[in-house]
Amino acid sequence: MKFKTLTAVALATMMAAPPAFADLVFPSLSYRTGPYAANGIPFADGYEDYFKLVNARDGGIGGEMARVIECETGYNTEKGVECYESTKGEGALVYQPLSTGITYQLIPKSAADGIPLHTMGYGRTSAANGKVFNTVFNYPANYWNGASAVVNHLLEINDGDIEGKTLALVYHNSAYGKEPIRTLEELSKKHGFELTLLPVDHPGQEQKSQWLQIRRERPDYVTMWGWGVMNATAIQEAANIRYPMENFIGVWWSGSENDVRPVGAKANGYKALNFHGIGDDYPVYDDLKEYVYDKGEASGAGDQAGTVLYNRGLYAAMLAVEAAKKAQEIHETGDITPAMMRDGMEALEITEELMTEIGMPNFGPAFKVSCENHGGPGLASVNQWDAEAGAWTQISDFSESDMEVIGGLIDEDSAAYAKENKVEEACS
Amino acid sequence: MIYREVGDFKTTYKDDGQTFPIKFDRLRYYVVLAIAFAVVPFLVNDYWLNAILLPFLIYSIAAIGLNILTGYCGQVSLGTGGFMAVGAYSCYKLMTGFPDLNIFFCVLLSGFVTALVGMLFGLPSLRIKGFYLAVATLAAQFFLVWLFNKVAWFYNYSASGQINAPERTILGYKITGAETSAPVTYLFCLVFVVLLAIVARNLTRGHLGRSWMAIRDMDIAAEIIGVNPLKAKLTAFGISSFYIGIAGALLFAVYLGAVEVGEVFGIQKSFLVLFMVIIGGLGSIFGSFAGAAFMVLLPVLLKNILVGQFGWATDIAAHLEFAIVGALIVMFLILEPHGLAQLWRIIKEKLRLWPFPH
Numbered sequence: 001m002k003f004k005t006l007t008a009v010a011l012a013t014m015m016a017a018p019p020a021f022a023d024l025v026f027p028s029l030s031y032r033t034g035p036y037a038a039n040g041i042p043f044a045d046g047y048e049d050y051f052k053l054v055n056a057r058d059g060g061i062g063g064e065m066a067r068v069i070e071c072e073t074g075y076n077t078e079k080g081v082e083c084y085e086s087t088k089g090e091g092a093l094v095y096q097p098l099s100t101g102i103t104y105q106l107i108p109k110s111a112a113d114g115i116p117l118h119t120m121g122y123g124r125t126s127a128a129n130g131k132v133f134n135t136v137f138n139y140p141a142n143y144w145n146g147a148s149a150v151v152n153h154l155l156e157i158n159d160g161d162i163e164g165k166t167l168a169l170v171y172h173n174s175a176y177g178k179e180p181i182r183t184l185e186e187l188s189k190k191h192g193f194e195l196t197l198l199p200v201d202h203p204g205q206e207q208k209s210q211w212l213q214i215r216r217e218r219p220d221y222v223t224m225w226g227w228g229v230m231n232a233t234a235i236q237e238a239a240n241i242r243y244p245m246e247n248f249i250g251v252w253w254s255g256s257e258n259d260v261r262p263v264g265a266k267a268n269g270y271k272a273l274n275f276h277g278i279g280d281d282y283p284v285y286d287d288l289k290e291y292v293y294d295k296g297e298a299s300g301a302g303d304q305a306g307t308v309l310y311n312r313g314l315y316a317a318m319l320a321v322e323a324a325k326k327a328q329e330i331h332e333t334g335d336i337t338p339a340m341m342r343d344g345m346e347a348l349e350i351t352e353e354l355m356t357e358i359g360m361p362n363f364g365p366a367f368k369v370s371c372e373n374h375g376g377p378g379l380a381s382v383n384q385w386d387a388e389a390g391a392w393t394q395i396s397d398f399s400e401s402d403m404e405v406i407g408g409l410i411d412e413d414s415a416a417y418a419k420e421n422k423v424e425e426a427c428s
Numbered sequence: 429m430i431y432r433e434v435g436d437f438k439t440t441y442k443d444d445g446q447t448f449p450i451k452f453d454r455l456r457y458y459v460v461l462a463i464a465f466a467v468v469p470f471l472v473n474d475y476w477l478n479a480i481l482l483p484f485l486i487y488s489i490a491a492i493g494l495n496i497l498t499g500y501c502g503q504v505s506l507g508t509g510g511f512m513a514v515g516a517y518s519c520y521k522l523m524t525g526f527p528d529l530n531i532f533f534c535v536l537l538s539g540f541v542t543a544l545v546g547m548l549f550g551l552p553s554l555r556i557k558g559f560y561l562a563v564a565t566l567a568a569q570f571f572l573v574w575l576f577n578k579v580a581w582f583y584n585y586s587a588s589g590q591i592n593a594p595e596r597t598i599l600g601y602k603i604t605g606a607e608t609s610a611p612v613t614y615l616f617c618l619v620f621v622v623l624l625a626i627v628a629r630n631l632t633r634g635h636l637g638r639s640w641m642a643i644r645d646m647d648i649a650a651e652i653i654g655v656n657p658l659k660a661k662l663t664a665f666g667i668s669s670f671y672i673g674i675a676g677a678l679l680f681a682v683y684l685g686a687v688e689v690g691e692v693f694g695i696q697k698s699f700l701v702l703f704m705v706i707i708g709g710l711g712s713i714f715g716s717f718a719g720a721a722f723m724v725l726l727p728v729l730l731k732n733i734l735v736g737q738f739g740w741a742t743d744i745a746a747h748l749e750f751a752i753v754g755a756l757i758v759m760f761l762i763l764e765p766h767g768l769a770q771l772w773r774i775i776k777e778k779l780r781l782w783p784f785p786h
Contacts, residue, residue, distance in 0.1 A: 032743030072742035085478040104686040108606030175588035182587050
């Protein structure tokens with residue numbers, strides 16, 4: 001009998017849905033555990049804090065309170081699917097899984113359920129073609145912009161000529177790490193540099209052989225598509241073989257404080273891309289302090305404010321909030337549905353004035369989303385780590401990537417997807 | 429009283445040899461089947477399907493497969509993840525190579541492909557045993573994952589190295605792809621589970637199963653009484669891999685839809701299935717189901733209680749989940765080394781005598 005009651009209680013717990021509120025739901029598929037937690041925590045904290053700020057300062061979005069439901073994925077696709085299914089029933093407006101693997105799972109589901117997916121700087125790059133990927137957005141920049149930005153930076157420091165130079169790509173051996181390969185291959189043909197591919201298996205703590213190869217072949221430059229524990233390990237290995245740090249450039253996912261700090265002074269000079277501002281010298285941080293931190297409401301341990309990935313979380317949340325406002329404006333209702341949210345995202349326009357108004361002047365580029373372009377302008381800057389000051393410094397302006405090469409690749413890849421899944425190219 | 433054998437007379441050999449000789453057991457079995465086929469499809473929604481039922485059904489198949497090899501034939505295998513990957517990738521190649529082939533046969537054929545691969549990797553088992561065999565199958569695990577990452581032909585040269593299941597239907601009902609409905613995919617997997625479980629149950633009761641068990645209990649003695657170790661071990665590897673391959677194909681095509689080999693079919697998957705088999709009970713079909721249910725349900729249940737009911741932080745809940753599941757596994761191994769199946773057996777024994785235990 002006891003066992004039966006226990007089962008009954010257990011079943012009731014699983015069935016019981018939390019009470020429904022009439023508010024705007026933003027699920028946060030975060031990962032605060034596992035080998036990717038070092039990077040997952042700051043993003044999740046920033047994402048949640050921004051919504052707390054909006055609720056406390058502005059009384060919600062257009063009068064509707066925002067509610068963040070957090071669900072732990074551990075960067076695992078199976079758990080990610082479980083999280084998606086368990087939160088979508090609560091009226092989730094937009095998903096930001098912060099994982100390329102989970103994004104690939106969710107793309108068909110999001111199309112079927114009509115819930116938009118925003119994969120900022122990750123996910124499937126060809127989702128930039130909104131004619132095929134109706135519900136998926138990856139503004140303001142994608143992997144291929146990143147790959148091109150690395151090469152552009154090399155061109156810049158070599159006075160426009162990298163013919164015959166060698167570039168090694170150290171990448172996470174997954175969909176995420178493989179994304180830039182095609183672009184880098186095209187670019188290597190165009191600019192005449194040699195590309196070496198060095199895959200690192202999940203989770204990325206074992207990289208001795210890859211760095212032995214780099215030590216032996218001494219490529220002129222190394223670029224990295226790493227995430228989680230792989231980042232710090234790679235930078236440590238590079239320091240161990242005394243690879244010149246200024247020739248080592250990570251993508252924006254390999255450029256947070258948590259990646260370089262463990263290596264200490266030897267990480268000095270390491271470069272990484274970024275597509276938004278760094279540091280906490282923005283008016284929005286004053287508001288955050290007043291409305292969130294000082295009230296003891298900061299998410300997580302509250303120690304991530306001002307870091308690169310925390311800023312990225314803020315940025316992601318800010319773009320979601322602005323898109324929701326846009327959706328409310330278009331549909332003239334406060335209580336928007338996922339479909340309305342999608343329209344808001346597609347009509348999103350971020351201007352300098354708007355950024356200043358919300359306390360994030362020059363935090364990111366001004367851009368406009370359209371049905372043809374879900375990918376934004378693809379601008380990226382290069383940051384460099386100053387180990388002594390313990391801070392990143394921006395060493396180049398936000399600059400354009402080689403859209404000639406990337407545009408062609410996006411069309412090719414999205415056309416392949418459209419054909420495979422029988423999607424008709426159309427703008428609604 | 430409930431489990432009464434008294435009065436349940438068998439007058440033919442056929443009756444005596446049936447799968448469930450006790451009447452109550454038989455009835456219970458039909459009731460479970462009836463509920464699974466006729467009631468659950470009307471209740472199931474997307475969350476229940478994707479979070480609980482599909483993983484449970486699919487991992488049950490994998491657990492039965494591993495149980496045949498490890499539980500019945502005594503050959504330890506750590507290559508389950510790799511063999512599941514073989515099933516998934518052959519299903520993908522079949523689906524994309526022969527778009528008109530029915531998905532049911534795609535899944536079935538990928539089982540056969542995996543069986544061949546499994547037999548190939550089972551060959552060393554004739555020479556090596558125990559831990560050494562575990563290491564050899566571990567090698568299979570790493571080799572297969574590496575192969576599917578390395579050779580672009582397996583993932584049709586896609587840029588991301590991922591495989592995506594295209595949409596396939598049976599009688600107009602969508603089985604794979606994005607727009608499937610919960611009852612259809614549930615029934616599709618359920619049919620596989622029931623068929624495979626019946627086959628497994630009868631295999632293990634027959635000549636083949638007895639020769640596996642003879643090899644498991646003492647291979648030299650088995651050889652002396654006339655069991656051919658080559659045949660017994662290779663059939664165990666082949667049939668076990670067939671099951672695991674089908675589980676892998678279903679996991680990819682029906683459950684996940686998109687798969688990345690290193691992440692989904694890594695070594696942790698091998699351990700997960702091995703834990704299912706050990707917790708459920710080695711050498712028991714029921715144990716495979718119980719183990720799969722335990723490993724699939726417990727994390728979801730804990731998460732829903734800790735986060736959904738108590739409102740705890742997700743990271744604390746996730747860490748606690750690891751600790752609780754780990755502690756329960758250790759507890760189980762100490763208190764009941766023969767797994768959940770043994771608990772069930774004890775309950776059955778008790779019920780036979782209840783309420784007059786003396």
